[in-house]
Amino acid sequence: MSVPQAFYDYIDSHESQFIQRLADAVAIPSVSADAEHRKDVIAMGKYLQKQLQDLGVEVRMADVGRQVVDGQDLPLPPVILGKFGSDPKKKTVQLYAHYDVQPALLSDGWNTDPFKLTHDGQTGRLYGRGASDDKGPLLGWLNVLEAHVKGGLELPVNLRFCFEGMEESGSEGLDELIESEVGPGKFFEGVDCVCISDNYWLNDRTPCITYGLRGITYYKLTVSGPGRDLHSGVFGNMVHEPLVDLVHLMAKLISPQGEILVPGIAELVAPLTEEERKRYDKLDYSVQDVESAVGAAVARSDDKSELLMGRMRYPSLSLHGIEGAFSAPGAKTVIPACVHGKFSLRLVPNLTPENVDGLVIKYLKDEFAKLDSKNTLNVESLHGGKPWIADPNHWNYVAAIKATETIYKVSPDLTREGGSIPVTLTFAETLGVNVLLLPMGRGDDGAHSTNEKLDKSNYIQGTKLLGTYLYEVAANAT
Amino acid sequence: MSVPQAFYDYIDSHESQFIQRLADAVAIPSVSADAEHRKDVIAMGKYLQKQLQDLGVEVRMADVGRQVVDGQDLPLPPVILGKFGSDPKKKTVQLYAHYDVQPALLSDGWNTDPFKLTHDGQTGRLYGRGASDDKGPLLGWLNVLEAHVKGGLELPVNLRFCFEGMEESGSEGLDELIESEVGPGKFFEGVDCVCISDNYWLNDRTPCITYGLRGITYYKLTVSGPGRDLHSGVFGNMVHEPLVDLVHLMAKLISPQGEILVPGIAELVAPLTEEERKRYDKLDYSVQDVESAVGAAVARSDDKSELLMGRMRYPSLSLHGIEGAFSAPGAKTVIPACVHGKFSLRLVPNLTPENVDGLVIKYLKDEFAKLDSKNTLNVESLHGGKPWIADPNHWNYVAAIKATETIYKVSPDLTREGGSIPVTLTFAETLGVNVLLLPMGRGDDGAHSTNEKLDKSNYIQGTKLLGTYLYEVAANAT
DSSP: OEEEEEEEHHHHHHHHHHHHHHHHTTSSOTTTGGGGHHHHHHHHHHHHHHHHHHHHOOEEEEEEOEEEETTTOOOOOOOOEEEOOOTTSSOOOEEEEEOOOOOOOOGGTTTSSSSEEEETTTTTTSTTTTIIIHHHHHHHHHHHHHHHHTTOOOOOEEEOOOOOOOGGTTTTTTHHHHHHHSSTTTTTTOEEEEEEOBOOOOOSSSSSSEEEEEEEEEEEEEEOOOOOOHHHHHHTTTTTOOEEEEEEEEHTTBTOOBOOSTTTTHSOOOOOOHHHHHHHHSSSSOHHHHHHHHHOBBBSSSSSHHOOOOOOHOOEEEEEEEEEEESSSSOOEEEEEEEEEEEEEEEOTTTOOHHHHHHHHHHHHHHHHHHTTTSEEEEEEEEEEOOOOOOSHHHHHHHHHHHHHHSSSSSEEEEEEHHHHHHHHHHHHHEEEHEEEOOOOOOOOOOOTOEEEEEEHHHHHHHHHHHHHHHHHHHHOO | OOOOOOHHHHHTHHHHHHHHHHHHTTTEEEEEEEEGGGHHHHHHHHHHHHHHHHTTEEEEEEEOOEETTTTTTEEEEOEEEEEEOOOOOOOOEEEEEEBOOOOOOGGOSSSTTTTSSHHHHHHHHTEEETTIIHHHHHHHHHHHHHHTTTTTTSSSEEEEEESSOOGTTTTTTTTHHHHTTTTTTTTTTTTTEEEEOOOOOOOSSEEEEEEOOOOOEEEEEEEEEESSOOOOOHTTBBBHHHHHHHHHHHHBOOOTTTOSSSSSHHHHHHOOOOOHHHHHHHHHHOOOHHHHTTTOOEEEOOSSSHHHHEEEEOOEEEEEEEEESSSSSSSOOEOSHHHHHHHHEETTTTTHHHHHHHHHHHHHHHHHHHHHHSSSEEEEEEEEEEEEEEEEESSHHHHHHHHHHHHHHOOOOEESSSSOOHHHHHHHHHHSSEEOOOOOTTSSSSSTTOEEEEEEHHHHHHHHHHHHHHHHHHHHHO
8 A cells, every 4th residue: 555645745735734733732841750740741631632532533541540749649641542443454553652751941051942842944953842752753643643634545554542641750650551451352452563753863864763672770789887977087997988898899890991790791691693783884873973972082982883782782881879978069078877879780682680680689799798898788679671672574664664765765774772661661561562663853852951852854754754654564564 | 383272162163153154155056057147156256255354354356257158248257366364474375166066956866955055964964066066165264264263363374265166167267367366466476385175085984185186188089071961771881981980990099998009108107106006005995985986886997906096097098979970869870971089088197188199199090091991080189188296295285184183083095086176287387386185075975966965074074174284284384
């Protein structure tokens, strides 16, 4: 089934209305992390509910409970579950996006009001909080739907919508909802594949499709000794200092060259295949890209593929900080009584929190014993999540690749990402179908940063991409 | 010249008035660190001015300038300079104490209002902020003076008072004032010795006299790399992480057993003499004392003398914390872009900031080079002060030892302290006379902590001790 030209024509002729739709959405400051903005998150959900209903979607606003934030008992924003079409001859595509955003204040360093979409005519950039993460992609689906409904076109697939309002704040309640809606007669019945549009191109030039995410396991390493903080003048050189022990332990986790020093981790990593290595060599990326992204020449390797594999297919161990020690500016002569080192491991196949936690905890206990300290050690895993990887040869990916080639006239980069999008794994494991990450924005969009933007071309071409993908699903699904 | 019995009788018969004097002083919340309490510090100074003047002291309230605190431009509390007696046949004793206090809130964990002196009749303890640090000792001198003036007794020495109101907040303005008042016709002309009462017994049993203080040199070790904080999912295993480098460097400063790893430091420490070692063996102290003071069995040695020498006559290196990394509770997956490690060295003869700083900075630069990191290192010394040591065989010490034996019927512990009291060094260096630390309170007074107390017996016997010391100065000075 080829894409009707009328679809593309509708998008092109409604560009300004679609930008207005994005402006209307950005104007609602749906910051899920801020109790004061919870009402705006809920308002954003209602705004979407109405838009979806106006386009003929059967909408259910799923209540996922309440949450206490800063002592306030707040309702969680509803998860929007929508159905459009139930034709048994068509494939059913489950879509996911989120309607909440990261916090943003003009005083953080924004050049324009973050909650007023600002179109820079020269660069074609649309600035505003949520423009790229994730209101633009979410509205892309509404644009596609409108083009069909109002343009008198028939959608080639059945659609299921799952739009949440807590993605930036731990997706509270989402996993439980998804799990409860799997099974005969439930919402997710009949879903053939999942498409999540909530990530970015690897760079600012080449579209990408993402088939893997790292997992994580996050640790809190506590060393305690004295019953209270001590003055270094009085007790310096009299007691075993917890921070000294902690720093020695943290130094034993990772070398300055990035080598994970915990025995047994490297052996669990799936071996690199020749085919896979070639996939990295093909990606449109350079050492310069990472250095300009981080703002300094601190890349660990001069080999682009090594760098990419460091992010995408190897684990990483990062030290995040220390709680309980002196952390303010200036000078304080304290011997902290109890300190907590925070670090995490990003996981790739075949590492899981289950097979890593024991190795990490045993190693730290063994190394602590070698310190011969009278202090006490405790190691906890605060949270964890498995890595996710999909088969990029699946028809769902074939559809996305063909759609990208149609719209952008290039082969997309096939990427894995270093971070986590936990809902991806939830969909993959509970629905048992292929999950695809199909990004709309570019790598320089500044998703969680100041001056977040979405290029107008990514919004408009991206809307065409999403629609085209649905036709390719219909054409390629087996 | 023996101490007149009438002096002791006056003290004993005025015990309740002296306790009331302490209660009046504690009731003025002269917290120098808090801008809101600056007026109270100034009120405390005026209260003392009047008391001194009523006893015939020639008082000058020395203006030492202004200070900006939390954006407020505040006057510094005046330094009270007082003269009593100018008999050329008598020795002139310079006294120092301070009239400001540490912050205190009932909600910090006090059992009673910190600014209401509470007398526990059963234990004989006087609870209140500043009771021991340093209002009790300061008022001890007023009690001694009153006993002579109102009791019709002649003081055996001339007195000079120097009472400051900023000791707990860096003694702002004090050094400059002292330096400006040295020389012919100036305030400090003719001073023969200095007595500072602003420290504590080593334990809660045995009086002590203190003849040494450690110096300090405080460092800020900065490792920077990326232009901004990074997400460990995106950049973990792609860049050199500043916190990894910092933790490796901090681990190279000090072993878990307390050994300073900076080459050249140990060689600069004055060798231990047999006589000195015996002095530590004689001190009334045990491993149990340090463990009960710190609230845990974390002492570095099972040998009491080794522990005491660790505090008193050897340097120590303590790690205080890290600025710029994640330090809050919970989990955050940040790669901090720029982190500052804070550590300090406590100095003993013959270590000085001048001869230590170069060794520390060179060592850290050499070790950083070995890390082969693309990040950048900077090491700064934030502040420093030399150690101080006096000759405990000087007549000033002989006088204090004899006075202690008279009042407490035991030989005092001769101690050195691990911390700094910068004015000690200022007096020693600018006046060129012997300086003595003669404490009034006990080691368990909780000077900077909650439920600060002064035992009534320490206040009353301590007042007698201060007076007796003046007679012994007159008798022993050469």
